[in-house]
Amino acid sequence: MYYLYQIYSHCKYFMPKYQEKNMRDFLRVKRSASGLGLFTTKDIMQGTFIMEYTGNLISTQQAESRGGRYLFKINSKWAVDGKGRENMSRYINHFCQPNCEVQISKKMVLIYASRDIEKGEELGYDYGAEYFLAHIKTKGCKCPYCRFKKIIES
Secondary structure (H helix, E strand, C coil): CEECCCCCHHHCCCHHHHHHHHHCCCEEEEEECCEEEEEECCCECCCEEEEEECCEEEEHHHHHHHCCCCEEECCCCEEEECCCCCCHHHHCEECCCCCEEEEEECCEEEEEECCCECCCCECEECCCHHHHHHHHCCCCCCCCCCCCHHHHHC
């Protein structure tokens, strides 16, 4: 496994600020087909850890009552509310053919490169059918190869 920068597990409470400082060297928020997106400023190899989806850890009950687009359900009990603007990972958009994948480790949402990603590419992962139906279907999917095209047209 490769890392774009070193993360120290004993510093988990400081990780968002540490992570943010180091991400500025290789990631940029820019306009994309979906509004704003997160783009890389250097090549990233498949399997590389890119970042953690950060935010407040809340119960799924709180998540359901809050609603919102930046909630990431971890399991039946927990979700991460990534609505804060300091969370750069919130700018990773939905891709039907993603270049990133999400792995859940304990109560952390970790994002890795699922294939080699070239400098200048926008980062994206598949948000899943449930999120798509609730938030994307009404606006239309911006992916060039949308796997939900038949659902949108119906």
